[in-house]
Amino acid sequence: MDNNSVKEQSVIVRKHRKQKNPRSRLEKVILGFVFFFFFVYALTIIYPFVWAFLNSLKTNREYFDNSFSLPSQWLFKNYVEVFSYLKVPKSNPAYTTGLGAMFFNSVWYTAGTSFLGIASSTMVAYALAKYKFPGRSAIYGVAIFVMIIPIVGSMPAYYRLIHNLKLYNSPLLLVTATGGIGFNFIVMYGFFKNVAWSYAEAGFIDGASNWQVFLRIMLPQAWPAFFSLFIIACVGVWNDYMTPLLYLPDYPTVPTGLFLFKQVSTQANNEPLYFAGVLISMLPVFALFIAFQDIIMSNTVAGGLKG
Numbered sequence: 001m002d003n004n005s006v007k008e009q010s011v012i013v014r015k016h017r018k019q020k021n022p023r024s025r026l027e028k029v030i031l032g033f034v035f036f037f038f039f040v041y042a043l044t045i046i047y048p049f050v051w052a053f054l055n056s057l058k059t060n061r062e063y064f065d066n067s068f069s070l071p072s073q074w075l076f077k078n079y080v081e082v083f084s085y086l087k088v089p090k091s092n093p094a095y096t097t098g099l100g101a102m103f104f105n106s107v108w109y110t111a112g113t114s115f116l117g118i119a120s121s122t123m124v125a126y127a128l129a130k131y132k133f134p135g136r137s138a139i140y141g142v143a144i145f146v147m148i149i150p151i152v153g154s155m156p157a158y159y160r161l162i163h164n165l166k167l168y169n170s171p172l173l174l175v176t177a178t179g180g181i182g183f184n185f186i187v188m189y190g191f192f193k194n195v196a197w198s199y200a201e202a203g204f205i206d207g208a209s210n211w212q213v214f215l216r217i218m219l220p221q222a223w224p225a226f227f228s229l230f231i232i233a234c235v236g237v238w239n240d241y242m243t244p245l246l247y248l249p250d251y252p253t254v255p256t257g258l259f260l261f262k263q264v265s266t267q268a269n270n271e272p273l274y275f276a277g278v279l280i281s282m283l284p285v286f287a288l289f290i291a292f293q294d295i296i297m298s299n300t301v302a303g304g305l306k307g
Helices: 001-020 027-056 060-065 078-085 099-130 136-147 152-162 171-178 185-192 198-204 210-236 242-247 255-262 271-297
Strands: 087-089 096-098
Touching: 027 078, 027 271, 060 099, 060 271, 078 099, 078 271, 096 099, 099 136, 099 152, 099 171, 099 185, 099 210, 099 255, 099 271, 136 185, 136 198, 185 210, 198 210, 242 255
Parallel strands: none
Antiparallel strands: 087 096
16 A cells, blocks of 8 residues: 555545534433533532632621622631631530631541551451451451441440440540441452452562561552542541540530531521631542542552463
């Protein structure tokens, strides 16, 4: 085939790619309906945040006069004043916790609970996926069975256990996150099942111990899945207000503090400052998702060996 024929064929291919397949009238109607549906759906999600933001810039009287109007004065100082205004009582009403302390409690509670939960699930999943020992199938079956038990049904026994272990109202409550089972266990178990054991065998030949193989060979391959689960767990734990409310009365997190503040301040409450606190509480989770959205959305796959 000469050069002229190759050029002619390339021109034809480019023209063919540029041509757009015309849509039928029915396809256009369906596409328009789908676009309209998702547009309305997006508005229903965005509107509450816009409404809360506009009302967070008003005075309390202006909010109660008309909560759907634009602020007459854009009071961005509300976002500064909320740190001194929003306080909730501890177990001893003589002491209170401010919004700044709530953020500190949220950080250590979220990071500690998420890391310990993912780390324990990763180790249990690795042991069950890669080592053969008596009772392995039974442990896996128990892990699956526990996931179908409603969490509300176990709360009375769990509450009694926390008191018996002297973990009530103590930061050591984080150790209860090391259960090792649940959704994270299922994901990591499936991940390690697909990782070739040849990597570990090469490490054992070089004299590595079981822990060295896990920490230096197997865990680095599972790092994408580990980190993705950690980010997802952080989002869930940050928004969890019930656990600190029940077990950490002196260490309220931001969601718990906002819930308590709304309960104890039913009268003479400054709603704009409350809205400012709610929006501020969303910023860490929003920033976390924006920074790591590619990792959260991407599929994590295990490596393989070429035979």
